[in-house]
Amino acid sequence: MKQVTLIPGDGIGPEITEAVKAIFSAANVPVSWEEENAGQTTFDTIGELIPETLIASLLKNRVALKGPITTPVGKGFKSINVQLRQKFDLYSNVRPAKTTKGIETRFDNVNSVLFRENTEGLYSGLEMFDERLQISDSVARLTRVGCQKIIRAAFEYANKHNCKKVTAVHKANILKSAGALFLGVFNEIAKEYPHIQADDKIIDNMCMQLVAKPEQFDVIVTTNLFGDILSDLCAGLVGGLGVVAGANIGDEMAIFEAVHGSAPDIAGKGIANPTALLRSAIMMLHHIDLKDEANRIETALEATLANKEECTGDLGGKASTMEFAQNIIAKL
Structure with a gap:
């Protein structure tokens, strides 16, 4: 069992995180979550943007999955994402972009991976x-x-x-x-x-x-x-930031993240699309050599995305966040 630091974030972060956790549980992925948080949520509750407990968890586990995090605006705070990347020398930002059946775009043959310093x-x-x-x-x-x-x-x-x-x-x-x-x-x-x-x-x-x-x-x-x-x-x-994965990888640590924002305008409504975070979690599984589990979840996700009716509203469907997750689970 591999222990992974889980950072739900804020806004829609906790909702899409719960969807990913449900899918991992249904797929019997041998991962246990150590949940810590950062950003506006922890600043409001304990007065810290990046708590020491989160740092300790990252140093122990060396792998994390992170939802969208809000850095308070107008108060002089440096981006939390930038701070984590620099603190742990996560020098490689990896962003795949691949055409997906069922997601309509102007192109049907994109398959690239961007490495950003x-x-x-x-x-x-x-x-x-x-x-x-x-x-x-x-x-x-x-x-x-x-x-x-x-x-x-x-x-x-x-x-x-x-x-x-x-x-x-x-x-x-x-x-x-x-x-x-x-x-x-x-x-x-x-x-x-x-x-x-x-x-x-x-x-x-x-x-x-x-x-x-x-x-x-x-x-x-x-x-x-x-x-x-x-x-x-x-x-x-x-198809946009809601359907692409992201990873910050260094020699000693890797943090996988949804690269979209925290979307506070739809937080709590149960309509957020968890695809980006799930795809980031699939990248994480490949990173920790759980390739069979990664491929199984990816196959179920792709089959669900191919059927618009089973998707969330941003993709043309009517499913809620957890209904979308259940549609994926049904295909595992």
């Missing part, structure tokens, strides 16, 4: 403000080691999953220093994987290519800000 770049927190001149500076810090880790993770994934190509996305034509470092490291590591095609795209061209011919991409690797933008773009190609 998670701890450096413009999200390093190196910001300065000159009050007198009213000038703000934000520094995009890249390190050779940071570039090496995320790029190697992308190539290792491609190698393991028999992907044909890895594409680096950058702005080296303008960002002469940071862009050159990232692209240079990419070209160095690509030589170690001669059986995998390696190419690169400038970020603006990449956006155009993704909305014109997304099927040409397998594995994409890029820096923090570009990855933040592209990952949502890729999600839009396959």
Whole structure:
């Protein structure tokens, strides 16, 4: 039995978390949950955004499943997600985007995985403000080691999953220093994987290519800000943030998460779609080598998504959150 830290979050987080727990229970997944929370909920109750009990649980279990979390706005708090990524060096943000039967989109052949560097770049927190001149500076810090880790993770994934190509996305034509470092490291590591095609795209061209011919991409690797933008773009190609998985992975820990918001406007109504969190949980099962359980749940999920009537309202159906979960359970 593998113990996993469970962070329900807030808003719709607890509802979609309960749906995932029900599916895991029905599938007899050998996972036990150690529940801790963070964000607005814990701030309101104990005055802490990231409680020490959560940190202790993460350090003990090394694997977590996380629902959407709200960071209080306008109070100077740094994003909880960013804090967790930097604290535990979860340098690899992994976001698959794959066309799903039953989810209508403009494209029917998307199948890519984006690797976003998670701890450096413009999200390093190196910001300065000159009050007198009213000038703000934000520094995009890249390190050779940071570039090496995320790029190697992308190539290792491609190698393991028999992907044909890895594409680096950058702005080296303008960002002469940071862009050159990232692209240079990419070209160095690509030589170690001669059986995998390696190419690169400038970020603006990449956006155009993704909305014109997304099927040409397998594995994409890029820096923090570009990855933040592209990952949502890729999600839009396959149905939106409500149906895509996300993972933050480092050498010592992995946190799998729903990447959408906490949707407080529909919280408590029992209509939220748990697909994103469930797909993140399926990624987690692969990570901890429970592949049979992962495949079984994924097959049941795909069969349910293919039947619109069995889905939640955002996907064109009439099912509640738990009715959708029960539809999946019936297909296990």
